[in-house]
Amino acid sequence: MHRSRSGYRYLSIVTGVFVTCLIISNIITVKIVAIGDIVMSAAITIFPISYIFGDILTEVYGYARSRQVIWTGFACNLLAVIAIQIGAWLPAAPFWEGQAAYEQILGYAPRLLLASFIAYLVGEFSNSFVLAKLKIITQGKWLWSRTISSTLVGQGFDTALFTLIAFTGTLTPEVMINISLTEWLLKCVYEVLATPVTYAVVNFLKRAEHEDYYDYTTDFNPFKVLEESQ
Numbered sequence: 001m002h003r004s005r006s007g008y009r010y011l012s013i014v015t016g017v018f019v020t021c022l023i024i025s026n027i028i029t030v031k032i033v034a035i036g037d038i039v040m041s042a043a044i045t046i047f048p049i050s051y052i053f054g055d056i057l058t059e060v061y062g063y064a065r066s067r068q069v070i071w072t073g074f075a076c077n078l079l080a081v082i083a084i085q086i087g088a089w090l091p092a093a094p095f096w097e098g099q100a101a102y103e104q105i106l107g108y109a110p111r112l113l114l115a116s117f118i119a120y121l122v123g124e125f126s127n128s129f130v131l132a133k134l135k136i137i138t139q140g141k142w143l144w145s146r147t148i149s150s151t152l153v154g155q156g157f158d159t160a161l162f163t164l165i166a167f168t169g170t171l172t173p174e175v176m177i178n179i180s181l182t183e184w185l186l187k188c189v190y191e192v193l194a195t196p197v198t199y200a201v202v203n204f205l206k207r208a209e210h211e212d213y214y215d216y217t218t219d220f221n222p223f224k225v226l227e228e229s230q
Contacts, residue, residue, distance in 0.1 A: 021050040048190040055147045060205045062213030063132040115165035119158045125222045127154025132215040151191040159184040
């Protein structure tokens with residue numbers, strides 16, 4: 001199906017979940033967890049969900065609407081960062097003893113923030129682009145092949161770029177490669193395990209929204225945020 005449609009019933013809900021997962025992951029990423037010999041950020045618990053919902057957005061609603069949601073997530077995350085930073089700058093009440101903890105947990109190093117923003121945009125747009133193109137190539141068959149393939153590419157760019165920008169000069173190349181490969185593999189396994197849920201949500205939305213968009217004529221320029229090609 002390829003037609004113009006507005007007033008979707010569930011698009012706002014999908015967008016809300018996507019943005020919420022993104023913001024939460026950026027808040028809890030400060031905690032480093034260790035499971036056996038595997039060391040990773042606590043964001044691994046929720047960040048891959050944003051990619052799953054990115055897949056759902058592109059599969060059901062198409063690349064153009066997914067692009068709008070990706071930029072919405074970026075703007076909301078930036079707003080959260082600004083609000084948190086202003087909160088840190090405001091003078092603490094004399095009786096409040098949490099200022100140091102607030103700054104340590106919620107504060108953002110500029111380099112890590114830059115790495116996070118760049119990695120997010122490149123990763124999400126790569127994920128959406130690959131899925132949209134594969135949907136045409138596969139003629140809408142084998143959804144699992146699109147979700148997994150797009151995640152391999154998107155998460156690969158996301159993880160590699162974040163590690164490269166954030167840690168070059170502070171970690172050895174061997175450690176950076178180990179961190180990138182470990183997180184990339186875990187995120188991809190997460191996607192594979194969530195495939196039945198992805199199928200269920202996609203099938204429900206296609207029926208409920210009467211939409212199954214194919215990006216035959218879409219302009220894939222990621223900066224055409226306001227384009228309404230659908």
